[in-house]
Amino acid sequence: MKIYILNDNRPKTPYGSEHGLSWLVEAGGGKVLFDTGPSDIFLHNAEKMDLSLDDVDTVVLSHGHYDHGNGLMYLDRTPPRRLICHPEAFAGKYHRGSTAWIGLPLTHEEAAARFDLVETREPYRVTDEIIFLGEIPRNNDFESKRTAFVREDGREDFMPDDSGLAVITPRGLVIISGCGHAGICNITAHAVQVTGIRKIRAVMGGFHLKYDDEVTRRTVACLNKMGVETARPSHCTELPALARFYEHFGNEFVRSGDVLEI
Numbered sequence: 001m002k003i004y005i006l007n008d009n010r011p012k013t014p015y016g017s018e019h020g021l022s023w024l025v026e027a028g029g030g031k032v033l034f035d036t037g038p039s040d041i042f043l044h045n046a047e048k049m050d051l052s053l054d055d056v057d058t059v060v061l062s063h064g065h066y067d068h069g070n071g072l073m074y075l076d077r078t079p080p081r082r083l084i085c086h087p088e089a090f091a092g093k094y095h096r097g098s099t100a101w102i103g104l105p106l107t108h109e110e111a112a113a114r115f116d117l118v119e120t121r122e123p124y125r126v127t128d129e130i131i132f133l134g135e136i137p138r139n140n141d142f143e144s145k146r147t148a149f150v151r152e153d154g155r156e157d158f159m160p161d162d163s164g165l166a167v168i169t170p171r172g173l174v175i176i177s178g179c180g181h182a183g184i185c186n187i188t189a190h191a192v193q194v195t196g197i198r199k200i201r202a203v204m205g206g207f208h209l210k211y212d213d214e215v216t217r218r219t220v221a222c223l224n225k226m227g228v229e230t231a232r233p234s235h236c237t238e239l240p241a242l243a244r245f246y247e248h249f250g251n252e253f254v255r256s257g258d259v260l261e262i
Contacts, residue, residue, distance in 0.1 A: 001027035001129075001169050003176075003204070004051060005258040006042035008234050015045045015257035020067035021178055021206055021235045024051065027167050030127030033059045034165060035178050036071025043074055045256055058082045059115070060132055062178020062205075063162040064089035069104045072111070083115035084124060084132050086161035092152035102149075123194045131166045136182035136190050142218045143183025164205065166191040172201030172229065174262055179206040179236050185222040192226070200228045202262050204254070206235035216241045220248050232260075 004024040011017030022037035024046070033056050036042055046053055059081055062068055069089075075081065090111065093103035104111075111117055118124065121135040138144045138158075149157040159181035167174040175191045177184055184207045192198055203223060209216045223231055233245050234254035245251050254260075 001025070001167055001174065001262050003260040003262065004046075004049060005254055005256055005260070006045050006049075006051075007037040007256050008254050008258075009236075010234075010253050010255045012255040012257040015048055015255075016041050017256040018067075020070075021062075022068075022071060023176065023205075024053070024056065025130065025165065025167065025176065027169065028127065028129035030130060031056045031058075032126055032130050032165070034176060035060070035062050035068040036075065038067045038070045040071060040074035042071050049257065049259075054079065056081070058084065058126055060126065060165060061085035061089055062164060063159055063181060064091065064093060064104050065179070066102050066104065068178050069106075072114075073105050077114060081115055082118055083111060084118045084120070084126065086121060086135060086163055087119040088161040089119075091157075091161070093157060094150050094152070096148055096150050126165075129168045131168075131194060133163045133166055133187065133190055133194060135160055136163060136186050138182060138186055139189065140183065140185055140222070142215055143186050144181065147181075163187075164191070166195050168195060168197065169201060169262065171262070172199035173197045174201050175203045177203070177205035177207065180208040183219075184233075185219055185226075188223065188226060188228070198227070200226060202230040202232060203228050204232040204234070204260075207233040207237045207241070209233070209241035210238045212240040212244045216244050220244055224248065230262075
């Protein structure tokens, strides 16, 4: 399989980069656009990579934050595209203590008019090899225990819409997270349960870890225990946490313009 990094937080010359994530996932002859980033930068980078998105008819949204979904506004209406997401992706989203909107640029009604909208809490097979994981059970005792987000009514928002992809490859399971608000270990465990595949080739994407603290150390230990061969945290994973992962996995930075073969 190949993953084309259309946007991530770190750039590679001559590609642009903004805070957000947009990856093109290619596996078994199928293509899925996983998130669209914060703007049209994913389209500009795709052009620089000599990639056409005209034949990509499926978009998967990891969750309903602007830095993963604002690019939806810049996708042409033709060809018709499926948009797959959790039903709560369109809920109002804010940082605690702020009135700034951090949700999606489209209402549910606008998205349904613009895309063939598929909303599901259950796993959804996108292609023979690519599965949208649906709602992630929060089963361990160290991930997703705090949140900086609130809903419109002021309730804490633990991002039940946060999900990811499981990709079945000959070398094992590849798990891709947009931000990992549900916890990357929870996401990985759910992917194993959904697919029945215990061999994990790689876990990649946003892990939402900021510090080299107990949560990060327990996350590394958990992924090691599950037998993860490669971990490639990116986007919302900060340098102290990246250093801890590098110590165990030797991971390189993920950058806009990279092409990852797994």
